[in-house]
Amino acid sequence: MSQQSEPYEPLDLPEVETYTHRAHRFPGKFHPPLIAKVLRDHPEHDVVADPMAGSGTLAVEAITSGRDTICNDIDPLSSLITRGKTHPTDPDRLRSLASDIREATDFPERGDYTEEEAKTRVEENLEGTEFVVPTNLLHWFEPFVAVGYSRLLITARDHVPEEDDQMWDAIRTALAAMVRQISRADPEPVSGLEVTKVRREQLEEGVDFDVEQSFKNVSNRLAKGYEDLRTVDDLGNADVFRGDSKNFAGMCRDSGYNPTMVVTSPPYCNAIEYSRRHRLEYEWLGLFNNSPDKNAREERLDESRDFFGSVKPKQDTLRSLDPVPLTEVSEVTAEIEAEGHERKANLLRKYFLDAFDWIEQIHKVLPQGGVFCLIIGPSTSYGRVINTPEYLKEIAERQGFVTESERSYKLVNNKMQYPTNGATTDTETLYTFRVE
Ligand SMILES: C[S@@+](CC[C@H](N)C(=O)[O-])C[C@H]1O[C@@H](n2cnc3c(N)ncnc32)[C@H](O)[C@@H]1O
Numbered sequence: 001m002s003q004q005s006e007p008y009e010p011l012d013l014p015e016v017e018t019y020t021h022r023a024h025r026f027p028g029k030f031h032p033p034l035i036a037k038v039l040r041d042h043p044e045h046d047v048v049a050d051p052m053a054g055s056g057t058l059a060v061e062a063i064t065s066g067r068d069t070i071c072n073d074i075d076p077l078s079s080l081i082t083r084g085k086t087h088p089t090d091p092d093r094l095r096s097l098a099s100d101i102r103e104a105t106d107f108p109e110r111g112d113y114t115e116e117e118a119k120t121r122v123e124e125n126l127e128g129t130e131f132v133v134p135t136n137l138l139h140w141f142e143p144f145v146a147v148g149y150s151r152l153l154i155t156a157r158d159h160v161p162e163e164d165d166q167m168w169d170a171i172r173t174a175l176a177a178m179v180r181q182i183s184r185a186d187p188e189p190v191s192g193l194e195v196t197k198v199r200r201e202q203l204e205e206g207v208d209f210d211v212e213q214s215f216k217n218v219s220n221r222l223a224k225g226y227e228d229l230r231t232v233d234d235l236g237n238a239d240v241f242r243g244d245s246k247n248f249a250g251m252c253r254d255s256g257y258n259p260t261m262v263v264t265s266p267p268y269c270n271a272i273e274y275s276r277r278h279r280l281e282y283e284w285l286g287l288f289n290n291s292p293d294k295n296a297r298e299e300r301l302d303e304s305r306d307f308f309g310s311v312k313p314k315q316d317t318l319r320s321l322d323p324v325p326l327t328e329v330s331e332v333t334a335e336i337e338a339e340g341h342e343r344k345a346n347l348l349r350k351y352f353l354d355a356f357d358w359i360e361q362i363h364k365v366l367p368q369g370g371v372f373c374l375i376i377g378p379s380t381s382y383g384r385v386i387n388t389p390e391y392l393k394e395i396a397e398r399q400g401f402v403t404e405s406e407r408s409y410k411l412v413n414n415k416m417q418y419p420t421n422g423a424t425t426d427t428e429t430l431y432t433f434r435v436e
Contacts, residue, residue: 019060020085020225023218024177026055026078027189027272030265030375035061038263038373038430045261045371046236049252051245051358052308056082056238058263063236064229070257072241072248074307076287077176077278079242084173086238088226089166097159097167098174098219105155107212108144118143125150129157130286140183140280148211149182153284174222176281178214183280192277244306246357249364262362263373267309269351269388270379275304308354311347318346324353325398329391336382348381355392359399363435370435372401377411377428389429401433 021032035057039048046067050058053071059082062069071082113121115138122133131153137146156175160168180187186199195203229235241251245264252259267274282288288303305314324330329352337345362372374396379386393403408429 018225019064019228020088020222021057021060023085023173023222023225024055024081025180025187025189026081027274027277028265028268029055029189030057032057032061034375034430035263036065039065039067042261042371045259047257047259048261048263049248049257049259049365050262050264051248051362052264052266053082053240054078054265056085056240059086059238059240060229063238064232065236066232066234067236068257069236069238070241070252070255070259071238072243072245072251074242074244075274075278076242077281077285078274079240080169080176080285080287081173082238083240084169084222085225086240087166087169088229088235089170091223091226091230094167094170094219094223094226098171098215098223101152101156101159101171102212102215104159105148105152105212107148107151110142110144110209113143113147115143118146121147122150125154129154131157132283132286134280134283140185142184142209145182145209145211149179149284152211152215170222170226171219172285174215174218176285177218177222178211179281179284181214181218182209182211185280190272192272193279246354246361248358248361252365258367259365260367260369261371261373262366263375264362265375266355266358266392267307268377268379269309269348269386270381271309273307273309273311275307275310308358309347309351313347313350317350318343321346321349321353324349326352326391326394328387332381332384332386335384339382341382344381348386352391352395355395356399359392359396359401363399363401366435368435371404372396372431372433372435374431374433375428376431389431393431396431396433400435402436404432404434406431 039061047069048058048062048067049070051072053059053073055078056071059069059071063086073079073082119137122137125147126133131150134140141149153175156171160171184195184199184203185191185193186196188196188198191199239255239257241255243251288299301312302314304310305312324333329349333345333348336348366372374392376389376392378388389408393406397403406429408427411426411428
């Protein structure tokens with residue numbers, strides 16, 4: 001077994017403005033120059049996979065280096081964005097369609113609607129469509145913004161030809177990317193779905209919500225990204241799935257892909273809960289179950305319980321968990337439990353038990369010599385450091401991987417969360433494992 005632990009500070013590299021990387025501000029996104037370097041270091045792998053693809057950074061870097069990629073995420077917003085970022089439509093057509101949509105939308109001005117009127121208008125606008133009125137609409141959006149965005153949605157749907165799925169993905173990627181910009185929820189990727197202290201101060205100073213301008217910005221940014229993608233000679237192909245990475249081996253088998261390299265990053269332990277963070281986008285765009293049935297909300301919640309790190313996992317699994325076969329995890333969770341935080345201790349246990357499953361799936365997918373790059377940082381829980389990198393490494397080795405290298409670096413450009421009680425993540429580790 002060869003193991004190296006060398007300094008590696010690729011996050012000092014300048015931000016990448018190219019391709020579609022800036023199409024969406026996604027929490028916990030890979031730093032593109034790091035991924036570009038990881039791929040350059042492994043030129044022999046021409047099919048690469050990411051079972052927890054988030055906003056598709058690996059996918060963009062893979063296709064622009066001429067490789068094919070299979071990507072998956074349980075989050076329907078992630079799948080949409082990853083498709084949108086990797087399947088470039090004609091940028092001029094996108095710009096002109098977005099411009100037609102803006103011109104055809106009647107955007108109201110602040111003060112045009114009372115809260116009650118706005119709610120009725122939005123409900124009327126979206127009735128019989130795939131779009132859903134967000135829960136607590138007027139907590140998250142000013143009345144004129146809510147009406148303007150609902151009109152934008154239905155005008156967009158009318159303008160995109162029914163059979164042009166690729167253009168619809170592009171337009172919806174833009175529509176999704178702007179939701180947080182026009183909401184009272186903090187748009188910074190470091191926040192969950194909340195009006196943070198930072199956002200409250202901005203709101204008090206007066207945020208200039210402009211639905212039309214936001215749509216113009218996001219659609220232009222995406223069109224520029226497509227222009228960049230179209231300059232690549234040998235653009236690879238990205239196949240994007242939506243599912244649980246606990247079934248990743250089956251997904252690869254059914255789709256006929258045989259990746260020889262996996263690059264992935266699971267949600268940070270204890271960090272942002274993606275299914276909650278993306279609720280506004282799910283609802284507006286009808287991405288989760290959008291049946292008008294009264295139980296639809298419950299079903300949506302149910303789907304979100306399969307996310308790793310969900311605070312409400314499916315079934316009552318938390319009380320019947322197997323012990324985690326990792327000494328340090330058992331110890332730290334026992335301490336947390338002894339302090340009266342049984343539920344939190346169980347959520348942590350579940351996080352690491354799930355890791356046995358998804359890492360096993362990656363091992364199943366890869367052939368002998370296959371490479372698994374894992375990027376992860378530590379977290380804290382009740383003042384204790386949860387050394388997630390070490391624990392996931394141990395799990396990978398238990399599942400049959402050999403550790404080839406381990407490189408930790410300081411996060412330079414990536415704020416992982418607003419500093420609260422000093423609990424910030426400022427280092428990450430990139431592991432390279434191999435199947436022997
Ligand atoms: C740290 S993010 C990945 C970010 C990604 N590397 C990027 O560059 O955008 C982790 C992802 O894991 C996904 N995830 C959580 N639970 C999952 C599960 N059970 N199966 C598949 N994906 C899951 C989340 O939806 C989230 O998109």
